[in-house]
Amino acid sequence: MSLSSKDKAAVKALWAKLSKSADDIGADALGRMFQVYPSTKTYFSHWNDLSIGSGPVKKHGKTVMGGVGLAVANIDDLVKGLFELSEKHAFELRVDPANFRILTHCLLVVVASKFPADFTPEAHVAFDKFLAAVSLALSEKYR
């Protein structure tokens, strides 16, 4: 299920509309994820506040979306472009890759709620494929 040129164009077009709100989207998606999927909180036991709108959640949402933006910019070679993030996730963070799908779903829900007109089924399939490819690139060095 690799990205066609049509997929890449759709992702870039959607990102152009989303990028100004990237920080909000990231914070909303993360906060939502912790509430809807409590098992994901296990990776953040060192934070004092995982509630929606909290400082740590906002800050980390921004970090995560920075990664998504980096992926969009490197959409033609995600494995190469996300090399350092991939190493970080493999050797330092060791987040179970099942969680990438969970965060992807929360991101899609937030994008749908904030940009209903832009998040057409066509944009949805391209973005879902893209985030799946990003997840794959991030888990590239796991084993």
Place this chain on the structure above:
Amino acid sequence: MVEWSDQERSIINSIFASLDYEDIGPKALSRCLIVYPWTQRYFGGFGNLYNAEAIKTNPMIAAHGIKVLHGLDRAVKNMDNIKATYAELSVMHSEKLHIDPDNFKLLADCLTIVIAAKMGTAFTADIQAAFQKFLSVVVNALGRQYH
């Protein structure tokens, strides 16, 4: 036995009370067929599914989307016994329709996203949590009689 808080019951009832079945049903099913094209395997007799535009304007798909969405009504009315409520439908999906139960989750995800698009910022994390819990219980019940 699934435990439902008063808040969760209220959220589920509220969503379905104000649900526009004729709008949401077709949107959810067509989105599923577009985003996860392999699900089209179950719709061989439904006419033109050649591209996204064809799927979105297909009247048979629209009618079926409404039917499937109304299928959730019995779960809303029997939240304390969804498992038994869907026993017969589960057998049907397994023995007659031969649908891979993984597909139930795909449709549930698309329905969540369509509802999120409709409700916008009103689709809070609390509401998402309750709605997804409800859908996962239904999905589980539908897959239960497979053997």
